Amino acid sequence: MVICQWCDKQFETDINYQIYCSSECRERSTKEKIAVRYMMGKRKNRIGKDRRCKSCNEKLSIYNDEELCVICNVNPKDVTKAIKNIKGYMNGKE
Numbered sequence: 001m002v003i004c005q006w007c008d009k010q011f012e013t014d015i016n017y018q019i020y021c022s023s024e025c026r027e028r029s030t031k032e033k034i035a036v037r038y039m040m041g042k043r044k045n046r047i048g049k050d051r052r053c054k055s056c057n058e059k060l061s062i063y064n065d066e067e068l069c070v071i072c073n074v075n076p077k078d079v080t081k082a083i084k085n086i087k088g089y090m091n092g093k094e
Contacts, residue, residue: 005029
């Protein structure tokens with residue numbers, strides 16, 4: 001028995017180098033690998049470039065795939081809602 005490298009399902013094979021249980025798992029794995037290589041290439045291209053946040057003009061990291069920094073990317077309504085939920089939890093309301 002062999003374990004599929006994508007879905008962790010056990011399967012029988014006559015070929016000793018088969019690592020995926022089906023063509024679907026093989027295709028999904030290949031697509032993910034291509035996507036990872038694409039993102040790594042984009043990040044390598046960002047090295048040495050001066051990328052700035054569109055909102056506050058703060059310098060962006062090469063790992064930030066967005067046009068906004070982490071601080072500007074936060075939705076204020078979500079933060080307010082989370083704070084209200086925390087306050088309600090602390091006051092015994094659920």
